[in-house]
Amino acid sequence: MSETRSLAEVEDLARRAARGGGLPWDLADEAGRAVRLLCIARIDGCAALAALLAHPRAHQDKSLAPMDLRDRVWSSRSGALCPIRSGTALSDIAGDLPPDGVGLLGVVAPVLILPFAADMARALQLPVTLSWRGAVVSIGTEGLPRALRIDRLARTRQTGLHLHPGGPGLPPAPPETRARPAPAAWAALLASASRTSSPGSR
Amino acid sequence: MSLDRVITPTILRPPERIMRLDRLGALQPSRLSFARQLLRRIAAERWVIRRTGWQLDADGNGHAVYGVDTGARHYALVVCVAGAETGVALCDGAPGPDDIARLSDSLPRVDIGRATAHELCLAKAGRDPDLWDHAVARLARGLQPDAEMVAASGVLMHSGPVLASGAHGTADRDQVADRPEMHAPFQAELLMLLLMRLFARDLVEHLARAAGGGNAARLDPDIDDALGLGLSAGLGLAAFPVSHPCLFNTWIMAREEAIGRVVALRHVRPLEWSAVRGHLAGLAASTATSRARDPMQVARNAALAAELAQLAQEMAKGPAGDRPWSRLMHWADNTLGPDGQEALASLMLEPYGDLVDGLGHCMSDRLDRDxxxxxxxxxxxxxxxxxxxxxxxxxxxxxxxxxxxxxxxxxxxxxxxxxxxxxxxxxxxxxxxxxxxxxxxxxxxxxxxxxxxxxxxxxxxxxxxxxxxxxxxxxxGFAPYAEIRDNLIDAGVRPVDLIRATVSFLGATDFDPPSDRRMRVRVFAGVPAPGVGP
Incomplete structure (x- = not known):
């Protein structure tokens, strides 16, 4: 079994890895938080972030961002959406989410959207429902649930998603107090994070 | 509590005045400081501290365990010594033999080993290069350490950087944040430091006994009480209030609210007035004997000493008229610099525990994350x-x-x-x-x-x-004291001002900055050592 990490360690490394991967600190903060929240729900957020950072366009500011938040279906110029950029935008406009929701085309490492969907549920005080490829998960206002469908989403490299307010809202997963990231993902994040450190003293 | 204490509205000092580096760098600890909150709780709840393990040889190698029973929960300090390396950990609950074995391996390493969720914080410890050997040698001969050396060093032991809140694998803050005794910031860290100070005394006496046998003396309780634990803070603590704006807002807000409540008092009893005079005289005395050698700090201490003398003169006239603390603060605002004003502001709170201590509950915040x-x-x-x-x-x-x-x-x-x-x-x-x-x-x-x-x-x-x-x-928009109103990348910035603000909220004293990037301080100096139960 891999070594356990504190959630603070996970968030700190994920944040620095995202910055090292080319995201501004502003989005790196969001990435770190999202990874932490996934780990609390026993989803390996480190593996998801490592997959995102391995995407050839992950570091490019605009090419993975939704073009216009007023669209009913969000898409990017490159055809792939970054879950951090899309997720923060979703969280930002939680109060203005259309009743029939929004679609997102080609989300890379799509499980990283989940923490932002949970933010929306908390902000709206109303469950939100996420669907993809015939699977549906409804997230309650108290945090991310645990479901086999989510485990499958965590193994999905890229998919379209649809998010809309409402739904039954699954109860939250009992919170994990430690993270168990896959060693390869942890190593990948360490390598990316090392690019944020100035030359050492030793 | 008189009625005017309750109904008078509190007027807070404006953030554009308070959140400047020159003022933050003048803050003094107060009864809201986190070390004071911990000591009050230990006394009020009658925590019992026991030395539950002492497996140290004549050279001081081995391990010691101090258990803390709060009545509701247990914590324990584990200290492991191997040659020149000493490491400490505060455990959540009593450590079992497996924990002791694991910590005995990881704590004394040069680069301290990773912790588990069972440890709330970790640190390396070092013996004071001047006082330690002297104290052991004198006690071994049945004598007390030289008073001047005690005063010059002020500590037997120093703590290295404290790793906590998930750092290095320690338990996350969420594991303990909802416990009443851990709700205020840094309570686990400070409990560890308090117990380290106890261990320093016990180890000095142990080594003296090993060297001197039956002739060895125990450390005079007055000397023991006067000695603190040394801490050295760097730019990490300068960055802390910047990266925790919501939390820092609560600290400043609580202190400003406390100041506002006291200056709003219509009447002051002579005993309250004289108590504050006494505290200010104590600060003047410790400023006069400061160990600081940094030219700017030396000049600042001299200025503070002069201002405290002015303040003492003004206070000798006794409380006058309506709202005497308000009048005195107004006088200080017009006469003294930030150092004198903030010394008065912090120490003016001393007689008013009933009025201000409850604000200690308002000094935690999760919004920085959420x-x-x-x-x-x-x-x-x-x-x-x-x-x-x-x-x-x-x-x-x-x-x-x-x-x-x-x-x-x-x-x-x-x-x-x-x-x-x-x-x-x-x-x-x-x-x-x-x-x-x-x-x-x-x-x-x-x-x-x-x-x-x-x-x-x-x-x-x-x-x-x-x-x-x-x-x-x-x-x-909702946290007025969240932002520092100075440029932290200016060529002339003195980050030590931010370190000073942070350590003053911790409750540290004896500010001694060797440069404008570091600060040496003492914690728990002058605090009677907590009794150790059987």
Whole structure:
């Protein structure tokens, strides 16, 4: 079994890895938080972030961002959406989410959207429902649930998603107090994070 | 409590005056400081501290365990010594034999080993190079350590950087944050330091007994009480209030509320007045014997000593008229500098535990982690929030030759960040997001290119690099003391002022900055050692 990490360690490394991967600190903060929240729900957020950072366009500011938040279906110029950029935008406009929701085309490492969907549920005080490829998960206002469908989403490299307010809202997963990231993902994040450190003293 | 204490509205000092580095760098500990909160709780709840393990040989190698029973829970300090290396951990609950074996291996390493969720904090400890050997040798001969040496060192032991709240594998803050005894900031860290001080005394006596046998003396309780534990703080503690704006707001707000409540008192009893005079005289005495050698701190101490003398003279007249503390603070505002004013402000709270101690419950906050940007707020509102707080900086020249002279960076093998000239730091890819004012100014200019009534979410989509500044601006809308109103990358910035603010809230004393980037302090100096139960 891999070594356990504190959630603070996970968030700190994920944040620095995202910055090292080319995201501004502003989005790196969001990435770190999202990874932490996934780990609390026993989803390996480190593996998801490592997959995102391995995407050839992950570091490019605009090419993975939704073009216009007023669209009913969000898409990017490159055809792939970054879950951090899309997720923060979703969280930002939680109060203005259309009743029939929004679609997102080609989300890379799509499980990283989940923490932002949970933010929306908390902000709206109303469950939100996420669907993809015939699977549906409804997230309650108290945090991310645990479901086999989510485990499958965590193994999905890229998919379209649809998010809309409402739904039954699954109860939250009992919170994990430690993270168990896959060693390869942890190593990948360490390598990316090392690019944020100035030359050492030793 | 008299009625006027309850119904008089509190007027708080404005953030643009308080949140300046020269004032934050003048803060003194007060009864709201976190070490004081811990000591009050230990006394009120009658925590029992027992030395439950002492497996140390004649050279001091081995391990010791101190158990703490709060009545509701157990904590324990485990100290492991191997030669010159000493490591300590505060355990959540009593450690079992497996824990002791694991910690005996990991704690005394030169680079301390990783912790588990069972440990709340870790640190390395070092013996004071001047006092330790002297104290052991004197006690072994049945004598007490030389009073001048005791005064000159002030500590038997120093703590290295404390790793906690998930750092190095320790338990996350969430594991304990809801416990009443851990709700205030840094309670686990301070409990560990308090027990380390106890261990330092016990180990000195143990080594003296090993060397002197039956002739060895125990440390005089008065000397024991006077000695603190040494701490050295670097730029990590300077960055702490910057990276925790919501939390720092609660600290300042609680202290300002406490000051506001006291100055609003219509009447002051002579005993309360004289108690504050006594505390100020104590501060004057410790300032006069300060160990500080940094020229700026020496000058500052001299100025503070002169101001405390003026204050003593003014207070000798006794409490006068309506709202005597308000009048005295007003006098101090017009007569003294920030050092004198803040010394009075902190020590004026001393007689009023019933009025201010409850504010200690308001000094924790999770919004630094949980606050979400309100993307529906208009661009115009965000710009207005930024200009309200940072308006003074909007037109500065932010070039490296101007207000953007320095950059914060961090090397992977160092505990503290660095602050260096921008060019030398090769800041580009490495710069830490601590240039708060510059970031706010950049966001303000960028947002100016968009319609004022546009929801800011649309701008943040194009310009995610202004998300933090937008978030911080929104935080200032409900947390008035969240932002420091000085430029932290100015060539003349003295980050030691921020360290001073942080350690004063910890409850540290004897500020001794060897440079403008570090601060040596003592904790728990002058605090009677807690009784150790059987």
């Amino acid at each position: 606050y979400r940007v309100d993307g529906c707020m208009s661009v115009g509102q965000v710009r207005a929030l930024i200009s309200t707080v940072h308006g003074w900086a909007l037109d500065l020249d932010w070039s490296p030759g101007g207000a953007g002279a320095l950059a914060w960076t961090k090397a992977s093998d160092e505990f503290n960040p660095r602050l260096s000239p921008r060019a030398a730091a090769q800041a580009g890819p490495f710069e830490l997001p601590l240039a708060i004012v510059h970031d706010a100014v950049r966001a303000w200019h960028c947002l100016g290119g968009y319609p004022a009534n546009l929801a800011v979410a649309h701008v943040l989509l194009d310009h995610p690099e202004h998300r933090r500044a937008t978030r911080r601006a929104q935080i200032t």
